[in-house]
Amino acid sequence: GAGVSQSPSNKVTEKGKDVELRCDPISGHTALYWYRQSLGQGLEFLIYFQGNSAPDKSGLPSDRFSAERTGGSVSTLTIQRTQQEDSAVYLCASSSGLAGANEQFFGPGTRLTVL
Amino acid sequence: QQPVQSPQAVILREGEDAVINCSSSKALYSVHWYRQKHGEAPVFLMILLKGGEQKGHDKISASFNEKKQQSSLYLTASQLSYSGTYFCGTSRGDKLIFGTGTRLQVFP
Numbered sequence: 001g002a003g004v005s006q007s008p009s010n011k012v013t014e015k016g017k018d019v020e021l022r023c024d025p026i027s028g029h030t031a032l033y034w035y036r037q038s039l040g041q042g043l044e045f046l047i048y049f050q051g052n053s054a055p056d057k058s059g060l061p062s063d064r065f066s067a068e069r070t071g072g073s074v075s076t077l078t079i080q081r082t083q084q085e086d087s088a089v090y091l092c093a094s095s096s097g098l099a100g101a102n103e104q105f106f107g108p109g110t111r112l113t114v115l
Numbered sequence: 116q117q118p119v120q121s122p123q124a125v126i127l128r129e130g131e132d133a134v135i136n137c138s139s140s141k142a143l144y145s146v147h148w149y150r151q152k153h154g155e156a157p158v159f160l161m162i163l164l165k166g167g168e169q170k171g172h173d174k175i176s177a178s179f180n181e182k183k184q185q186s187s188l189y190l191t192a193s194q195l196s197y198s199g200t201y202f203c204g205t206s207r208g209d210k211l212i213f214g215t216g217t218r219l220q221v222f223p
């Protein structure tokens with residue numbers, strides 16, 4: 001498809017386990033973002049990749065969270081030693097060109113539940 | 116740094132108008148507006164850029180006061196399909212930071 005895809009769509013894990021969430025952006029989009037949305041809440045910025053520049057990690061809530069983007073395309077968000085408060089929907093978005101000047105296209109999200 | 120939206124919630128009858136406001140304490144490069152329906156991903160509505168340029172849907176209107184770092188989204192003659200949560204996002208040229216959201220419900 002032509003849109004942003006994310007996998008898995010749902011993930012249930014036990015407290016203390018590590019999880020990896022994947023995002024496939026729209027082909028050719030240079031910018032990629034990760035957001036977290038807790039139940040009934042807003043979109044919390046996590047990390048932002050723009051082209052070959054160093055990512056903006058200022059939104060990552062703790063050092064248990066990390067993300068990488070390989071080859072300027074696919075991105076993986078990793079959460080180590082998951083906690084119950086990590087339960088949320090994790091949304092990925094991509095855009096072409098400068099982040100502030102272009103529409104963001106969102107993926108369907110990954111719903112993470114930490115038991 | 117997170118923009119503030121008001122009101123937090125709006126209830127409308129079909130055909131009524133509404134205004135949603137977004138304000139920031141920092142000088143802005145752009146303001147974005149998105150709508151999210153329950154259980155779905157946010158969908159783009161509009162971008163307003165410093166200098167007056169706008170990109171978005173013809174049926175949605177918005178304003179951007181650069182001096183006051185404020186933006187307003189105008190929903191006229193509301194339809195049932197307008198229901199959802201509206202988020203503004205502000206950018207100083209790089210990443211987008213989203214506001215707290217405004218929940219809009221339109222009833223017949």
